[in-house]
Amino acid sequence: MDTSFLDRFLVIFALYNLLATIGVSIYGIVVRPHITKKIISLTLLGDALNMLTIFLGFKPFSIPPVLLKTDVGSEEIMKLATSAVDPLPQALVLTAVVIGLAVNLFLIFLALQVFRLYGTLDSRKIKELRG
């Protein structure tokens, strides 16, 4: 499909924004010492990667991968096949979002427990504690 310069610029701009978000979230996970900030950065990283996965199936001027009627002929199905976006990345992200929420909740539980036991969430202080 022929795309104009502006479309291409906008897509590349959004893509670079996502990559910058990934860079910032890796910074938060690796460098920041506070566990809450690490968890927040992990959610940012997960969302940016999900968005990147959606990007893989993106196509301009396309329709959602859903048939609107159930009494369809072969030509309507072929129209869907040629004009809809890629459904596979959407299916992968669909489950990953909810699983990511559950895993983040588990990490929050762990952080809460760490705070109850050690009285701090600073990983530098937790590292020095014994037992």
Next chain:
Amino acid sequence: MRRSYVVLVSLVSIVFVLAYVTTYMNALGSICSDTRYLAKLFLALTYNPDTNSSLKYFAAMSPEAVTAIVWDYRGIDTFYETTVFFMAIIAALTIYRGVTSPASTTQGNGLSLIVKVVTKLLIPMNIAVAVSIAVHGHLTPGGGFQAGAALAVVSVLLAVVFSGSSFDKLNISISKAVALRSTGLLGIAAVTFIPLVYNLVTGVQAYLMQSYVKADAPFAFPTHIWGQLISGTLIWLNVAEFLAVSFGFFVVFMLLSLREETVRKYLGVGDGH
């Protein structure tokens, strides 16, 4: 000071390498161009009402390609995703082992009357939307995962607006929520193993998680009930996943809404350090 420069330079270089690879080396494939061949196959084969065509052996009988992929073409994948979800909730429950009941000894007041009345009006709508997303998952965008996340909002609203003691008043306990969640997971397992049982009983070839007829396996779940399209296993799996996800989140948010003193008492942890 030098360490922060190293970190900055390495992160910027990571972002630039990613940008270079995605822009000039075509690492992400065909962004902004035509869809992939695999995607076209999924879209063309997902719904095929013509039972005389041989394409029916590849159909999932769902007009929604995403749900067809989630629960039919890549069903085992989603099964393992559900396992990850299951393990995350189990791990959260393990941390809170011993804290059996909410045991809200003091009466919570919750937020103001205005917020409470508005929330009382919103919660039935929220439940209706969640159930609608779940049972229409094979027809419209959505499905069990989204519906479960939508219903989980109700637990957060209850905990925040009416305080944690509202779970006691509504007679929702953690063990009941765990039981409903296990019911959902058992439903997924049952739908997965029904073709196997059918195979053992009748001798007709059938595959695990099979939804519709295949070329060498004539077993098929009913695709219509009373003239309504239910797409074989998809509606059952969506409803079961809806139960599993929503009550899994109910458990987690109920545990998070417990009073801190209660949890510390049960866990044998002091008042701080």
